[in-house]
Amino acid sequence: MKTLFWKENKLYLLDQRKLPHEITYVICGDHYAVATAISEMVVRGAPAIGVAAAYGIALAALQNQSSPEFLPALQGAGDDLIKTRPTAVNLRWAVKQMLVTAKEYATESKSVITTQLINKAEAIAAEDIKVNRLIGAHGAVLINDGACILTLCNAGALATAGYGTALGVISAAYTNQRKISVFACETRPYLQGARLTTWELSQAGIPVTLIVDNAAGLLFQRKMIDMVLVGADRIVSNGDVANKIGTYPLSILAEEHNVPFYVAAPLSTFDLTLSSREEIPIEERNSYEITHIAGVKITGDEIPVYNPAFDLTPAEKISAIITERGIIYRPDREKITALFAQDGEQDDE
Numbered sequence: 087m088k089t090l091f092w093k094e095n096k097l098y099l100l101d102q103r104k105l106p107h108e109i110t111y112v113i114c115g116d117h118y119a120v121a122t123a124i125s126e127m128v129v130r131g132a133p134a135i136g137v138a139a140a141y142g143i144a145l146a147a148l149q150n151q152s153s154p155e156f157l158p159a160l161q162g163a164g165d166d167l168i169k170t171r172p173t174a175v176n177l178r179w180a181v182k183q184m185l186v187t188a189k190e191y192a193t194e195s196k197s198v199i200t201t202q203l204i205n206k207a208e209a210i211a212a213e214d215i216k217v218n219r220l221i222g223a224h225g226a227v228l229i230n231d232g233a234c235i236l237t238l239c240n241a242g243a244l245a246t247a248g249y250g251t252a253l254g255v256i257s258a259a260y261t262n263q264r265k266i267s268v269f270a271c272e273t274r275p276y277l278q279g280a281r282l283t284t285w286e287l288s289q290a291g292i293p294v295t296l297i298v299d300n301a302a303g304l305l306f307q308r309k310m311i312d313m314v315l316v317g318a319d320r321i322v323s324n325g326d327v328a329n330k331i332g333t334y335p336l337s338i339l340a341e342e343h344n345v346p347f348y349v350a351a352p353l354s355t356f357d358l359t360l361s362s363r364e365e366i367p368i369e370e371r372n373s374y375e376i377t378h379i380a381g382v383k384i385t386g387d388e389i390p391v392y393n394p395a396f397d398l399t400p401a402e403k404i405s406a407i408i409t410e411r412g413i414i415y416r417p418d419r420e421k422i423t424a425l426f427a428q429d430g431e432q433d434d435e
């Protein structure tokens with residue numbers, strides 16, 4: 087089952103709002119449709135929304151074949167797409183890759199630029215899967231036979247172009263014939279854990295047990311957890327991590343109970359322009375996600391709601407970050423700078 091794919095100049099997005107009960111695709115014919123699909127969670131997960139946005143720029147190019155302001159139109163589409171979800175930095179990363187490609191071919195015809203942009207979006211999608219497999223291979227060594235892993239939200243194939251980050255590590259370990267099992271936090275309010283992670287892992291035959299988010303503490307006390315493994319939406323230059331709301335409390339529990347806390351993420355999730363977690367913008371989503379469950383209202387009228395979608399885990403709480411370039415144990419500014427110094431992967435823009 088593909089999270090997203092490109093066919094006949096349209097982007098097909100697996101509608102994750104309907105999973106696990108219904109498998110349908112939303113077809114996007116322009117970048118506005120992609121932006122709406124990202125804001126409305128048709129597609130979600132930091133790498134997946136980055137890839138979707140890359141295709142969004144390709145769609146904007148197709149739409150603007152007769153526009154005299156072709157490059158500014160692409161820039162405008164990029165701004166529209168970046169605005170949709172402010173925390174996950176992969177979105178901005180992917181849009182930037184696309185706009186750099188457009189500029190590289192700026193002296194060519196619109197149709198040549200457009201072909202290059204479609205190719206680039208396809209390359210970003212393919213690279214994401216390749217990178218996730220590398221993350222999986224590196225991270226699998228951290229999982230001992232028989233380990234019981236706690237995860238939050240969904241950092242699987244559904245959150246990427248394919249294979250997944252944190253769930254990719256779990257799949258790689260499972261493929262290596264290890265007897266592992268997973269506890270998936272349901273992940274209120276959007277229930278990515280309950281709806282998506284349990285579905286993905288069950289389909290792969292990996293033993294998974296669903297818990298409510300509040301049960302995590304008891305599981306640690308009962309020594310039922312050997313490691314925590316989550317994804318990330320943004321990692322800044324000192325190693326602080328933004329990820330789904332509820333990640334930070336798990337890091338505190340892990341520290342208290344001497345359990346390793348691992349983050350799996352591609353280099354495109356790093357934002358070296360920010361130096362610490364306080365600078366990361368936290369997306370606030372609508373109150374409906376909290377006041378309603380599966381469309382049923384559970385609160386009285388007009389109850390004030392605060393719905394931050396992500397929280398911030400300090401680097402000191404993280405045992406290691408698993409990337410496609412290997413594992414950064416006890417991440418800090420120096421180690422992250424060294425990781426990127428290899429090839430000037432990110433600039434300061």
Ligand code: MRU
Nearest residue numbers: 130131132241245251317318330
């Ligand atoms: O709000 P979501 O579902 O987009 O949040 C997703 C997460 O927090 C994931 O853990 C993160 O994007 C990493 S996905 C590989």
